[in-house]
Amino acid sequence: MAEFWESSFVEKQTMWGFEPSESALVAKDLFQEKQLQRILVPGMGYGRNAQLFRENGMDVTGIEISQTAINLAKNHYGESIKIHHGSVTDMPYDAVLYDGIFCHALIHLLNQQERRKLLHDCYKQLRPGGYMVFSAVSTRSPNYGTGRQVSRSRFEIMEGVKMFFYDTDSVKQEFGKYGLA
Numbered sequence: 001m002a003e004f005w006e007s008s009f010v011e012k013q014t015m016w017g018f019e020p021s022e023s024a025l026v027a028k029d030l031f032q033e034k035q036l037q038r039i040l041v042p043g044m045g046y047g048r049n050a051q052l053f054r055e056n057g058m059d060v061t062g063i064e065i066s067q068t069a070i071n072l073a074k075n076h077y078g079e080s081i082k083i084h085h086g087s088v089t090d091m092p093y094d095a096v097l098y099d100g101i102f103c104h105a106l107i108h109l110l111n112q113q114e115r116r117k118l119l120h121d122c123y124k125q126l127r128p129g130g131y132m133v134f135s136a137v138s139t140r141s142p143n144y145g146t147g148r149q150v151s152r153s154r155f156e157i158m159e160g161v162k163m164f165f166y167d168t169d170s171v172k173q174e175f176g177k178y179g180l181a
Contacts, residue, residue, distance in 0.1 A: 003160075018048050018051075018076070019048065020048055020049045020051070020052040021048075021049055021104050021105070021135070023102075023104055023133065023135035024048075024049035024052050024053075024102065024104060025052070026133070027053075027100070027102045027133040028052050028053060028056055030100075030131060030133065031053065031056075031058060031099075031100045031102075031131065032056060034099075034100075034131060036058065036099035036100040036130070036131065037057075037058060037059055037099050038058070038059050038061070038096065038097075038098045038099045038100070038127075039053045039058045039059065039060050039061070039098060039099065039100045039101070039102060040060075040061050040062075040063070040096075040098040040100070040101045040102075040122070040125060041053070041060060041061070041062045041063070041101075041102050041103070041104075042062075042063045042088040042091070042101070042103045042106060042118065042122065043063065043064065043065070043088055043103060043104070043105075043106035044062030044063065044064050044069075044073070044081075044083065045064065045066075045069050045073075046069045046070075046072035046073045046076065047062065047069075047072075047073035047076065047077050047081060049102065049104055050062050050073070050077075050081050051076075051077050051081070053102070054077070054080055054081055058100075060080075060081045060082070061081070061082045061083070061084070061094070061096070061098070062081055062082070062083045062084070063083070063084045063086065063087075063088055063091065063093060064083055064084075064085065065085075065086065065087050065088075067085060070083050070085055088106065088110075088114075088118050088121075089110070089114050089117060089118070091117075091118070091121035091122070091125070092121055092124065092125055096125065097125060097126065097127040097130075098125055098126060098127065098130060099127055099130050099131070100126075100130055100131045100132070100133070101122045101125070101126055101130070101131075101132040101133070102132075102133050103118075103122065103132070103133070103134045103135070104134075104135045105135055105136070105137075106118075107119075107134055107136050107164075108136040108137045108163050108164045108165065108166065109161070109162070109163060109164075110164070111154075111162070111164075112151075112164075115164065115174060116174070119174060119175065119178060123178050132178065132180060134175070134180070136164075136166050137163055137164075137165055137166065138165060138166050138167065139153065139165045139166065139167045141165060143155075143157055143163065143165075144165045150162050153165045153166070153167065153170065
């Protein structure tokens with residue numbers, strides 16, 4: 001996975017532009033309403049979503065597997081966001097308890113064991129009363145069922161990219177014990 005993301009950011013640079021995702025806008029409103037200060041962004045890419053939180057007065061720490069993406073983030077946003085270089089599967093990178101965790105379009109790229117570990121590790125770094133926001137693809141996506149089926153609801157949609165497509169039951173099963181379903 002590291003090679004895929006590194007080559008993607010080398011080739012496509014700021015492939016999603018600089019506007020934050022819709023889910024980041026929703027999370028920002030929630031985080032502001034709840035007066036959250038410290039935010040962790042696993043899989044932050046080049047920082048377009050992390051920057052939204054920072055612009056709104058939050059202290060942001062990111063985790064990113066691609067050094068090119070980290071360099072892009074630093075070139076565009078400076079040193080205002082602390083970034084750990086590595087895979088989310090190697091969390092935790094610090095002992096900080098965060099008020100909020102925002103994870104956009106990442107969890108569905110992991111296998112079942114990695115998804116469980118990510119959720120567990122994020123929850124362990126969440127302060128009591130904190131909030132976690134995850135966005136993922138669902139079985140309603142037009143990509144559902146395309147490519148080679150790897151396991152139940154998981155497909156290799158292109159070389160090196162395996163996606164798990166969530167439905168209501170899998171959301172309840174994976175997120176339920178963390179109060180996120």
